[in-house]
Amino acid sequence: MAASCKSLYRCCQQSVCHLVARKLSSSRSVSPPPLHRRILLFLTQRFYDLEMLLSWRGQLRRKGIMRKNAYYDFTQRLYGSDIAAAFYILSLKGGFRFVGQSDWFRADQRGKFNWDFLNHKDTPLEEVDMSYTVINYRGLDNLEGQQSLRTLALRGCPEVDDWFLARLHVFEDSLEELDISHCPRITTGGLAALRNLKGLRRLDLSSLPGISSPGLVVILLEEMLPQCQIIATGYDYSIKQHGGEEEVQR
């Protein structure tokens, strides 16, 4: 009985992984889902318990991300906002560089990092690399006070969306380089929010799956931010014409 329950739960976990992944990517596939997912859907529509279990799993995942991005109030009160921001970045397995220093502080794969950053009190951060972390809108509470932030790398972050980009206006004076490539949740509406970053010099928009017409968006962004160099690789810029194909590749 317990073994069958466990196997059912494991089956649910895997199926929900697939369900969540399918939801994130565009669900325009025409082929019917595989048998185990159909069984799960069939049972979910008939049993409240299964529906509740699956929704709990989604809620737990979201709560976990919220907890990781919570405001480091205690650290901020004891050590100051710069150390709190540094600690937050290292806890999320990112990396940063202080103003005036040349070496980066990073956390390794298992989350272990060097505690030497505590020696540099009240030094603001200049470059932050949060690629492939779960930083989200709430996590920016910890980074909001950084007025000297010049580089922000958010490559491949699954929780960075349009509202996050809108909140980046707090760095409008200092931010010069922004890398938001491979973030699945960013759409054109969020890119309009980058209008406030007038000091931006380098913007990386490669391989954003949420943008529908990348060529046009890049042209409009270049008009909006005239001093910014925009890098947008990984798109298929081919123009399909009626009765023939003409490829224009960057």
Next chain:
Amino acid sequence: MSAWRRLHVKVRRAHGLFTSRRVTEQYTWMYGPSTLGQNLSTGKPLRNDFFKAQLAAMRKKAADALPGSSWSPFDINPNLPPERADIVIIGGGVMGWSIAYWLKQKERVREGVKVIVVERDLTYSQASTVLSAGGIRQQFSLPENIHLSLASADFMRNINEHLGVLNEDPVDLQFNQSGYLFLASEEVAHIMEENYSTQRQVGAKVTLLSPTQLKEKFPWINTDGVALASYGLENEGWFDPWSLLNAFRRKAMSMGVIQCCGEVTGAVACSVVHDGITACVEQVQMPKGLEYQMVECAIVVNAAGAFSGKLAEMLGISSNPKDTIAGTPVPVEPRKRYIYVVHCPDGPGLDTPFLIDYSGMYFRREGLGGNYITGASPKEADEPDTSNLEVDHQFFEDSVWPRLAYRVPAFEKLKVTSAWAGFYDYNTFDQNGIIGDHPVINNMYFATGFSGHGLQQSPAAGRAVAELILDGNFKTLDMRGLGFRRIMAQEPILERNIL
């Protein structure tokens, strides 16, 4: 006996679910994959289908004849609402569905409240929700309005957490994160400064711009006559109202809210206490024909938008003498507003905000192809006729285009590609929403009269009404200032930023 029959039927259906694939697989193996869709022979398989259909019909007839089936000789309309409900929400726009969602969200037991949403036109052809420009802003002068908009923006930021349904596509509001830009002339600049300090205090992210800063940021604006500008940095923009409505509706229906297509044509007061009456039974008329259903209910919510005043009148509120408390009419009436879609290839680019001029003209970008949506508020004296939704193109030529071309010189060369008209649920008293219960009718609640900013405040207003109904008091946001009391006491709270 009936339980056995039902079980038997279920087993047969389940069996069919799992065997259908096997049958088709067998067929493909015998005849090859290419002939699965097309059956060229006209011999035995067609006759088999005919007999199968006959057999199924005979089986259904036999099942209906046995006791315990729901067959009756009189054809009852299946679209009638149930005879009893706890809460009836009149009006299926974004406000009505938002209230329905929050009621179901806050009930503490499964199926704790039975909620019905009555909407008379499921195509939403005259509903204000889908005809709106879809903007959301925090630049109001009243703190309650700012709170409502901020809470709604928070809701929309986490919309999939709130309105995500298991196994369905995630909600995509197509939110454009450009802000609102209000322009003020010399006379009203001081009002804008006061509003700015109120907005900052409440927590909205707004900034003030001088004419030189404005010209630097948006070189395509003509800054003649502009003394001050107020620009929203965050939580402001526009989105697709139909997606929000459908998201609320889908989630509420998945939680058990019953949707009914019909019109409420009357109510029966079932008890008259010494200082109040209780409307208990609603008469819901079906859209085609004379059928109606009397729905007994405990609570009625008036979310009928532009038609709330008429609905309240019909439900007998103002049948009492005019100067009594019971006779105060609900001061909401429809006002027609036009929106024109224009195409201008040389217009402003991706960073176009939702610009609102002090003359009442507004425009915003639509899509990426050089299209813009524009309109203006008419003066009090020239309010258009509200009997239909016909568009007056002369209004564009006379009132909108001159102001548009003056403010943005690039718009001197443009072409109107399309236009539509929609109703504001205009609160003639003070142009702010009415959220709360009626002081005389014990069980009637209002969420109407928002005069053009109902869509952007709908998530938070729905939550406020649900709290009032289920908890008895406002819990998260205090909306007592927007209650019905101010109308009876004749104390208007004017909003100084309405367009």
